[in-house]
Amino acid sequence: MxxxxxxxxxxxxxxxxxxxxxxxxxxxxxxxxxxxMNAIAAEAGITKPILYRHFGDKGGLYAxxxxxxxxxxxxxxxxxxxxxxxxxxxxxxxxxxxxSAIEARPQVYRFLMHPAEGAPSExxxxxxxxxxxxxxxxxxxxxxxxxxxxxxxxxxxxLARVWGHGIVGMMHAAGDWWLGERPCSRAELVRSLADLxxxxxxxxxxxxxxxxx
Amino acid sequence: MxxxxxxxxxxxxxxxxxxxxxxxxxxxxxxxxxxxMNAIAAEAGITKPILYRHFGDKGGLYAxxxxxxxxxxxxxxxxxxxxxxxxxxxxxxxxxxxxSAIEARPQVYRFLMHPAEGAPSExxxxxxxxxxxxxxxxxxxxxxxxxxxxxxxxxxxxLARVWGHGIVGMMHAAGDWWLGERPCSRAELVRSLADLxxxxxxxxxxxxxxxxx
DNA sequence: CATGCGTGTTACTTCCGGTAACACCGAGTC
DNA sequence: GACTCGGTGTTACCGGAAGTAACACGCATG
Numbered sequence: 001m002x003x004x005x006x007x008x009x010x011x012x013x014x015x016x017x018x019x020x021x022x023x024x025x026x027x028x029x030x031x032x033x034x035x036x037m038n039a040i041a042a043e044a045g046i047t048k049p050i051l052y053r054h055f056g057d058k059g060g061l062y063a064x065x066x067x068x069x070x071x072x073x074x075x076x077x078x079x080x081x082x083x084x085x086x087x088x089x090x091x092x093x094x095x096x097x098x099x100s101a102i103e104a105r106p107q108v109y110r111f112l113m114h115p116a117e118g119a120p121s122e123x124x125x126x127x128x129x130x131x132x133x134x135x136x137x138x139x140x141x142x143x144x145x146x147x148x149x150x151x152x153x154x155x156x157x158x159l160a161r162v163w164g165h166g167i168v169g170m171m172h173a174a175g176d177w178w179l180g181e182r183p184c185s186r187a188e189l190v191r192s193l194a195d196l197x198x199x200x201x202x203x204x205x206x207x208x209x210x211x212x213x
Numbered sequence: 214m215x216x217x218x219x220x221x222x223x224x225x226x227x228x229x230x231x232x233x234x235x236x237x238x239x240x241x242x243x244x245x246x247x248x249x250m251n252a253i254a255a256e257a258g259i260t261k262p263i264l265y266r267h268f269g270d271k272g273g274l275y276a277x278x279x280x281x282x283x284x285x286x287x288x289x290x291x292x293x294x295x296x297x298x299x300x301x302x303x304x305x306x307x308x309x310x311x312x313s314a315i316e317a318r319p320q321v322y323r324f325l326m327h328p329a330e331g332a333p334s335e336x337x338x339x340x341x342x343x344x345x346x347x348x349x350x351x352x353x354x355x356x357x358x359x360x361x362x363x364x365x366x367x368x369x370x371x372l373a374r375v376w377g378h379g380i381v382g383m384m385h386a387a388g389d390w391w392l393g394e395r396p397c398s399r400a401e402l403v404r405s406l407a408d409l410x411x412x413x414x415x416x417x418x419x420x421x422x423x424x425x426x
Numbered sequence: 427c428a429t430g431c432g433t434g435t436t437a438c439t440t441c442c443g444g445t446a447a448c449a450c451c452g453a454g455t456c
Numbered sequence: 457g458a459c460t461c462g463g464t465g466t467t468a469c470c471g472g473a474a475g476t477a478a479c480a481c482g483c484a485t486g
Contacts, residue, residue: 013463036442047466049445058443087415135386151418158397162405163414166387173348173382174375184371192375199412201376202300205364229433249473260435265475 017054017064020044024051024065029107037061063133069108070134073101074141081145088194095190099175103186106179113172135172139165167197230267230277233257237264237278242320250274276346282321283347286314287354294358304410308403312388316399319392326385348385352378380410 023044027035037058041048055061080097083090102109112134143164146152152159170193178189236257240248250271254261268274293310296303315322325347356377359365365372383406391402 016464037444038442046464048443049467050465052444053464136390139386139390146414149420150414151420152413158401159405159408161396162387162391162402163409165390166383166406166409167414169386169389170379170383172386173352174379176382177349177352177378178375183374188371189375192372193379195372196376196379196410197412198415199410200365201359201363201380202411207362207364226432250475251473259433261474262436262476263434266433271474 020046020051020054021061021064021068024061025068028065028111029105032107033062033111066112066133069112070137073098073112073134074137076101077138078141081142088198091197092190092194095171095193096186098171099178099186099189102175102179109179113176135168136165139168142168170196226267233259233264233267234274234277234281237274238281241278241324242318245320246275246324279325279346282325283350286311286325286347287350289314290351291354294355301407301411305403305407308384308406309399311384312391312399312402315388315392322392326389348381349378352381355381383409 020040024035024040027040027043031039037048037051040061041051044051051061055064076097077094080093081090083093085093140161141164143161146163147157147160150156150160174189174193178184178186184192233253237248237253240253240256244252250261250264253274254264257264264274268277289310290307293306294303296306298306353374354377356374359376360370360373363369363373387402387406391397391399397405
C-alpha cells in the first residue's frame with residue numbers, strides 16, 4: 001500500500017526537519033535567543049511559513065532545539081553519575097561534566113537556561129511552568145539517582161527530590177556566576193561545591209569576634 | 214539661584230517617577246513580564262513617550278522596577294541573616310524568609326527571576342550578564358556574610374563566594390520547583406534544604422545492593 | 427509681550443510573529 | 457494525455473509592540 005510511500009515521506013520530512021533545526025541552531029548560537037524567524041528561515045535557505053508548518057510556532061522550534069541540546073547534556077551527566085567510583089568522586093565528576101559543557105559552549109548554555117521570550121499572550125501566572133525545562137529535568141534525574149542509591153530513611157522520596165532540585169540549582173547558579181567572572185579554575189570550583197555538599201558549611205568554626213552565622 | 218527650583222523640579226520628577234513605577238508595578242503584576250509599554254502608560258493615565266523620557270527604554274523601566282523589589286527582598290533577607298540565633302537557625306530563617314516572599318507574591322517573583330526579553334540587539338554572548346540580577350546580588354550578599362562570620366582557612370574569600378552563589382542557587386531552584394508543584398509544606402522544604410547544607414548527603418548510607426552513589 | 431522649558435499628545439516608522447492566498451511539481455488515476 | 461491531489465514553496469499581508477519625531481499647552485522669567 002502506501003506504507004512505503006508514507007515512510008519515504010516521513011523520512012524526507014524528518015531529514016528536512018533536522019536540516020532546519022541545524023540551521024536554526026547556527027542562527028541561535030550566533031544571534032542569541034532573540035534570533036528572528038526570518039533570520040532562521042534565511043539561514044536555512046527558505047522562508048518563514050515553512051518553519052511554521054514544521055514547528056507550529058516559535059516556541060515549538062525553540063522547544064525542539066532545546067530538546068536536542070538538553071538530551072545531549074543529560075546523557076553526559078548520566079554517564080558521569082554512573083561512573084564506577086565512590087560517592088564523592090561521582091559528585092565531583094558530575095559537577096565537572098556540567099561545568100565543562102557550559103564552558104565549552106556558553107551560547108548553547110545561555111539559550112537553554114534563559115529561553116524566556118515565552119508566548120506574548122501568557123496571561124495567568126503559571127510560575128515556573130515555562131521557566132527552565134533543563135533545570136527541571138536535571139533536578140528530576142538527580143532526584144531519581146539519589147533516591148535509588150541512598151538510604152535516607154522515612155520520606156526519602158520527597159527528600160531526594162528536594163535535594164535533586166537544590167543541588168542542580170546550586171550547580172547552575174555557581175556555574176553561571178563562574179562563567180561570567182572566572183574567579184578560579186574549574187577544578188577549584190568543583191572542589192568548593194563538593195565541600196559545601198559535604199557539610200563544610202556546618203563544620204566550619206566561627207570567626208573570632210563573630211556571633212556565629 | 215536656581216538650586217531651589219532645581220530641587221522642586223527634581224522632587225516633582227521623583228514623585229512622578231514613583232507614581233509611574235507604581236502603575237507599572239500594577240500592570241506587570243497583572244499581565245506578567247510581557248506587559249506592553251502602552252498598557253503601562255494607560256494604567257498611569259498618560260502615554261508612551263513620557264515613559265521613555267523617564268526610563269529611556271523598556272529595559273530601564275524594568276530595571277527600576279526590579280530594583281525596588283530586589284531591595285525590599287534583600288532587606289528582609291538581611292534581617293533574617295542578622296537575627297540572634299545559632300547558625301542552623303539563621304540558615305533556616307533565611308530560607309524561610311525567601312520562600313515566604315516568593316510564596317506570598319509569585320508574580321513579583323516571576324518578574325524578578327525571569328526578566329529576559331532583553332534588548333533585541335544583544336549580539337555577543339555576554340552570558341549571565343543580564344541574566345538574573347537578583348540572584349547575583351543575593352549570592353554576593355550571602356558570600357559577604359559567610360566570609361565575615363566563618364573561619365574557612367586559606368582561600369576563604371573565594372570559597373565564600375562560591376558558597377554564596379551556590380547556596381542562593383540551591384534556594385532558588387528548590388523554591389521554584391516547590392512553588393510549581395507544592396509537594397510539601399514550607400517548613401519541610403526548609404528543613405530538607407538545611408539538612409542538605411548540613412552534610413546529610415555525605416553522611417547518608419548506601420542503599421542495599423547499590424554501589425554507592 | 428516674547429522666550430524658553432517641562433510636560434503632554436498624536437502620528438509615524440520599523441520590526442517581528444503569524445497567516446492567508448496563491449504557485450509549482452511529481453505521482454497516481456481515468 | 458488531461459486531471460486531480462498532496463506536499464513544498466512563495467509573496468503579500470495583518471496585528472501589535474518598541475521606539476521616535478514633531479507638534480501643542482502651561483507657566484515662569486526677561
